[in-house]
Amino acid sequence: MRKVLVLAKTLLKSSSGAAVNQKQGRRWWVPLVLGFAFLSMGFSVGMMALGIYEALVPLGAQGVIMPLAMGGTSAVIFIFGVFYTVSLMYHADDVPLLLALPLKPWQILGAKFLTLVVYEYIFQAFILMPVLVVYGIKSGAGAVYILYSAILFAILPVIALSMAAVLVMVVMRFTSFGKNKQAFRFAGGIIALVLAIGLNIGMQNTMTQLTPEQLAALADGSSLVSVLERMFPGLPFASQALIGSNTLSGLWNLLLFVLCSAAALAVFLGLGQLLYFKGLTGVTEAAGKRRLLSAEELDKRTAGTSATRSYIGKELKMLTRSPIAFMNCVLMNLIWPVLVLVMVFTRGGSFAELSGVVASLNAGDAVAVLTGVAAFMSCANAVTSTAVSREGKQLYFMKYIPMPIRKQLMAKVYTGMLLSAMGTVLLIVLALAMGVGVLTALLALALSLPAVAAGSLVGMLIDASRPKLDWLNEQQAIKQNVNVLLHMLAGVLIGAAVIAPVMLLRMSLAGAAAYIAVLLGLLTLVFLSGMRGATSRIETMDA
Amino acid sequence: MIEISNVTKTYGGRIRAVDNITFTVEPGCIYGFLGPNGAGKTTTIKLIAGIIRPDSGTIRVCGHDTVREALAAKKSIGFVPDDPNAFLHLKGLEYLKFMGDIYEVEAGKRREIIGSLAERFDMTKALGDKIQSYSHGMRQKIVIMGALMHQPRVWLLDEPMTGLDPKSAFELKSMMREHADAGNTVFFSTHVLEVAEKLCDSVAVIGAGRLLYSGSMGGLKSQRGESLEKLFLEMTENA
Numbered sequence: 001m002r003k004v005l006v007l008a009k010t011l012l013k014s015s016s017g018a019a020v021n022q023k024q025g026r027r028w029w030v031p032l033v034l035g036f037a038f039l040s041m042g043f044s045v046g047m048m049a050l051g052i053y054e055a056l057v058p059l060g061a062q063g064v065i066m067p068l069a070m071g072g073t074s075a076v077i078f079i080f081g082v083f084y085t086v087s088l089m090y091h092a093d094d095v096p097l098l099l100a101l102p103l104k105p106w107q108i109l110g111a112k113f114l115t116l117v118v119y120e121y122i123f124q125a126f127i128l129m130p131v132l133v134v135y136g137i138k139s140g141a142g143a144v145y146i147l148y149s150a151i152l153f154a155i156l157p158v159i160a161l162s163m164a165a166v167l168v169m170v171v172m173r174f175t176s177f178g179k180n181k182q183a184f185r186f187a188g189g190i191i192a193l194v195l196a197i198g199l200n201i202g203m204q205n206t207m208t209q210l211t212p213e214q215l216a217a218l219a220d221g222s223s224l225v226s227v228l229e230r231m232f233p234g235l236p237f238a239s240q241a242l243i244g245s246n247t248l249s250g251l252w253n254l255l256l257f258v259l260c261s262a263a264a265l266a267v268f269l270g271l272g273q274l275l276y277f278k279g280l281t282g283v284t285e286a287a288g289k290r291r292l293l294s295a296e297e298l299d300k301r302t303a304g305t306s307a308t309r310s311y312i313g314k315e316l317k318m319l320t321r322s323p324i325a326f327m328n329c330v331l332m333n334l335i336w337p338v339l340v341l342v343m344v345f346t347r348g349g350s351f352a353e354l355s356g357v358v359a360s361l362n363a364g365d366a367v368a369v370l371t372g373v374a375a376f377m378s379c380a381n382a383v384t385s386t387a388v389s390r391e392g393k394q395l396y397f398m399k400y401i402p403m404p405i406r407k408q409l410m411a412k413v414y415t416g417m418l419l420s421a422m423g424t425v426l427l428i429v430l431a432l433a434m435g436v437g438v439l440t441a442l443l444a445l446a447l448s449l450p451a452v453a454a455g456s457l458v459g460m461l462i463d464a465s466r467p468k469l470d471w472l473n474e475q476q477a478i479k480q481n482v483n484v485l486l487h488m489l490a491g492v493l494i495g496a497a498v499i500a501p502v503m504l505l506r507m508s509l510a511g512a513a514a515y516i517a518v519l520l521g522l523l524t525l526v527f528l529s530g531m532r533g534a535t536s537r538i539e540t541m542d543a
Numbered sequence: 544m545i546e547i548s549n550v551t552k553t554y555g556g557r558i559r560a561v562d563n564i565t566f567t568v569e570p571g572c573i574y575g576f577l578g579p580n581g582a583g584k585t586t587t588i589k590l591i592a593g594i595i596r597p598d599s600g601t602i603r604v605c606g607h608d609t610v611r612e613a614l615a616a617k618k619s620i621g622f623v624p625d626d627p628n629a630f631l632h633l634k635g636l637e638y639l640k641f642m643g644d645i646y647e648v649e650a651g652k653r654r655e656i657i658g659s660l661a662e663r664f665d666m667t668k669a670l671g672d673k674i675q676s677y678s679h680g681m682r683q684k685i686v687i688m689g690a691l692m693h694q695p696r697v698w699l700l701d702e703p704m705t706g707l708d709p710k711s712a713f714e715l716k717s718m719m720r721e722h723a724d725a726g727n728t729v730f731f732s733t734h735v736l737e738v739a740e741k742l743c744d745s746v747a748v749i750g751a752g753r754l755l756y757s758g759s760m761g762g763l764k765s766q767r768g769e770s771l772e773k774l775f776l777e778m779t780e781n782a
Contacts, residue, residue, distance in 0.1 A: 284676070286673050286676045288669065288676030288677070289671065290669060291672075292667055293636065293671050295654065297671075298636070301636050301637070302640045302650075302657060304648070306644070307644050314633065317637065318630070321633075322632050396589065399593060399594040399595075400617060400622050402613075402614045402646060403614075404614065542554065542595050543589075543594055
């Protein structure tokens with residue numbers, strides 16, 4: 001057991017150390033921003049809990065909030081636990097090192113499990129804690145409630161995580177699913193994105209659209225609550241322990257829950273002792289077929305193209321084949337229009353309503369909105385704002401090949417424009433479906449070209465001036481890169497500069513088109529002239 | 544083919560990685576570049592490849608100044624870096640095609656060049672797979688193949704033998720000899736003194752950024768009649 005604790009401590013230290021070592025992690029405002037984000041998230045969850053609690057009081061069923069919170073938290077922990085287990089226990093870079101140490105499988109698993117539980121506390125802190133606080137205050141609970149809450153908070157992740165880990169261990173032991181790290185990261189990333197959007201819709205619905213019938217169903221303890229409780233054995237004891245914290249049955253329920261959690265942990269560790277090492281067999285970064293290519297295939301696949309086209313092709317391949325880049329740079333272009341729709345629908349709107357709003361816009365406004373959004377989208381896809389950063393320690397490649405740096409940077413800009421164009425086309429199709437006139441849509445499409453050019457160029461200027469090259473994995477280059485944020489900010493400004501004057505001055509279609517064309521044309525020229533500085537910056541940078 | 548004159552490179556204005564070095568690498572020569580860790584070998588190679596610029600001094604490759612005629616100089620070099628972990632998401636063949644396009648290798652010649660290199664390095668069955676699925680040695684081989692695609696006159700190799708299996712290391716050494724015998728130049732850094740001793744016509748020894756010796760291998764050994772290892776240790780310890 002001592003070894004498990006020592007290992008868990010080391011694993012936690014090495015992961016938090018890695019995070020602190022990142023240049024951007026040392027900035028004073030990062031903890032402030034994160035703290036604010038977590039607090040506001042916790043506050044909105046608390047407000048939601050308060051709303052539901054007060055709505056349930058007249059029905060005398062306010063206790064339902066507890067199994068709902070516990071079950072919901074456990075369900076999310078279980079779903080994300082599946083991905084965390086695979087990446088931490090099977091795919092992590094430290095696994096081969098740990099296997100060489102004189103440790104038993106259950107000891108490695110136990111330590112990894114503990115680190116996962118600690119991560120889950122962060123999640124619980126802003127999802128479960130606000131509910132516990134609201135329930136405690138509203139029901140006038142005492143010191144025993146606080147003590148029980150603390151104990152339950154500490155052990156709640158155990159059952160859901162054990163179940164997730166057991167599922168993963170069985171799948172990894174007896175199937176080939178999850179063995180290919182790259183493929184798994186792709187699937188995991190997309191599923192996580194869909195879940196995040198789904199969760200967002202679910203929460204928005206609960207906050208704004210809980211009908212009296214739904215409240216009554218909740219109070220009945222039917223459907224959702226009972227399904228959640230049945231999913232996680234022993235979970236009902238947790239909520240009953242808190243609801244009856246002032247009685248002896250509360251203590252009894254607490255003990256039963258602790259027992260259930262211990263049993264789940266024992267099953268996980270016991271099965272791990274049998275399945276873990278064998279499940280690790282065959283885990284690879286990416287699989288290769290090792291097939292001999294025919295002469296025709298060789299000819300076809302090595303046919304010459306221009307250096308710029310080839311460079312764009314290389315960039316596109318690198319972006320679409322890396323899970324992190326694909327999620328943040330490629331999929332992001334398609335996600336913005338979808339997100340707009342989701343936001344509209346979850347706020348009680350409908351497609352017809354939205355179409356009504358769009359139809360009420362005059363043609364000039366519609367062109368401005370579409371072009372402005374296209375400009376913003378091209379600044380929000382992280383393609384050009386991480387184009388140099390993504391090279392990382394391999395930046396030297398850009399400098400030894402016989403292709404001028406400016407040409408290489410422009411090839412990266414063209415890549416950003418191509419990917420942005422995907423989102424723009426989707427946006428225009430959506431606009432047509434909402435009743436925007438064909439002429440207006442075509443004009444917006446034409447004006448989107450300089451919009452996308454300006455947006456992509458400004459991202460390149462930002463990244464070339466301060467690329468983040470010192471990273472260990474691509475995630476740090478893309479997701480933890482301030483340049484992406486700065487690029488988005490630039491996108492907001494460009495979008496506002498396109499939309500605001502047209503709407504405020506009530507420009508006609510022709511006036512709006514002329515203004516936008518001149519504005520974006522000028523911006524593109526200004527940004528293009530800035531490319532000289534960006535080129536010289538990269539040329540003189542030591543790599 | 545490579546002329547380095549009074550070249551100095553300082554990092555961050557303080558650390559003098561390369562300190563006023565001068566030497567020439569003649570055609571038909573395999574030139575070994577020796578030195579302990581942190582001596583300035585990789586910095587010198589990066590300077591020749593045009594990756595970094597010297598603070599002072601000039602470097603000419605095949606008569607082209609690496610700063611003023613950078614593209615022409617780069618076209619005459621086949622550079623193999625010490626880290627082969629690049630372009631992992633590309634397939635081997637895609638990487639070679641990309642290098643062919645960048646170095647403007649004639650379309651008609653590509654199949655022949657790739658076929659011959661793949662055969663020699665035993666990579667024929669791996670070309671259709673992603674570089675990510677390659678072992679360290681295979682990654683090293685695909686990088687070497689990419690560097691030789693355009694049949695450059697100057698080979699610039701930073702620790703090229705690292706991770707290669709015995710057959711591939713033998714093939715690479717044979718290719719280096721053939722290339723030099725055809726009137727071209729091979730310039731490579733290594734830690735393995737036996738390789739330098741057996742393969743090189745000339746060597747340079749660098750320590751703490753300063754050039755400690757430059758000349759023929761025979762000349763170095765005849766200086767005091769000692770083994771290369773002993774000479775190397777004595778030179779670099781006093782640097």
